[in-house]
Amino acid sequence: MLDGKPIVAIATDRTKNRKTGDMIQTWILRADQDPLAAVFSGADSSICGDCRHRGKNTKAEPRTCYVTVAQAPLGIWRKWKSGGYPKGPLPTHKPVRMGAYGDPVAVPWQAWTGLHSANLWTGYTHQWRQLIASPFRNVLMASCDSEQEEKLAQLMGWRTFRVMKPGTTGTALECPSNKGAQCAHCGLCSGLNRPDAPSVWIEAHGTAKAFV
């Protein structure tokens, strides 16, 4: 939905991710090139849009995304290429993480409509300024990287999720995963589905956190 290029959304139901806990993980990937190649060619814009954490593979603008693309995304893409995943609707027998890698807005809204049969989900988008993201306000958090972005997104009706530089704190609610909570039980990050819940911040994490 971002640029018309071929993408695929893959749901996996086993994870060792201690922060999320036991959730269906969804991976949004270019269909025509592996995720590592897509990062290097810039074709990952089809699945991440203009998210600044993609970087530009330069010293001045390094990649700061917390996802290590050469690990799970690459393995999952290869398994999909070899026919390892059956086609089907979004599984919802467990809490769902929309976009373990990739922006959920890249996937047609209709593909997510089974989501409401899940008892809990989480998801984030950097595309919150775009009209295409409007239907997702009910299910996703707006990913923000500054106080100005937070204010603007909140004015536009989003709940926000902000990644802070290591050692700094935000003004919204600190993500309780810092104290051991898991998304699979917390579920705060589900957009206006939780209209009275606060916005959230978290300290940068992952191998590239020092560059955030």
Ligand code: SF4
């Ligand atoms: S606030 Fe809850 S759902 Fe959101 S990232 Fe933190 S633990 Fe996960």
